[in-house]
Amino acid sequence: VIGIGLNLNPMPHKVEDQLATDLSTIIGQPVDTLELATQTTFALIDACKTFEQGSLKLPSRFATCDALFQQSVTVSNQAQADIDGVVRGSQSDGAVALSTENGQKIIYSGQVRPRC
Numbered sequence: 001v002i003g004i005g006l007n008l009n010p011m012p013h014k015v016e017d018q019l020a021t022d023l024s025t026i027i028g029q030p031v032d033t034l035e036l037a038t039q040t041t042f043a044l045i046d047a048c049k050t051f052e053q054g055s056l057k058l059p060s061r062f063a064t065c066d067a068l069f070q071q072s073v074t075v076s077n078q079a080q081a082d083i084d085g086v087v088r089g090s091q092s093d094g095a096v097a098l099s100t101e102n103g104q105k106i107i108y109s110g111q112v113r114p115r116c
Helices: 023-027 033-063
Strands: 072-077 080-090 096-100 103-107 111-114
Touching: 033 080, 072 096, 080 103
Parallel strands: none
Antiparallel strands: 072 080, 072 111, 080 096, 096 103
16 A cells, blocks of 8 residues: 655645645645646556565665654554654665664554654
C-alpha cells in the first residue's frame, strides 16, 4: 500500500500545532491537478519497478533526499505509545531505523514528525 497526501491549495484555517504549506504557494501558481496526478503516478510506477529490481539499493537512493536523516523525530502509531528518537536511515525493506534512548528501533508504519 502506498499513500501520498498533498496539500494543493492554501488551507482555509491554520492548524495550531502543525506546520503546513501547499503546492500552489510553493510554486506560486495554481496546480494543474491532472498533470500532478499523471506525473505522480508515473513516478510511483517507476519507483515500484526500481524497488522490485533492486530494493537493496533503496537506502542509498533514498538517503540523497531524506529530509529527516539525522533529525530528532517522534513516531506516532495507534498500536503503541509515541517513540522519540533520531532517524538513522532507511532499511532495504523500506523500514526506518531510529535510534532511541532504549536502543535502535525499526519502524514499519506510523506518522513521523520532526521534534522542535
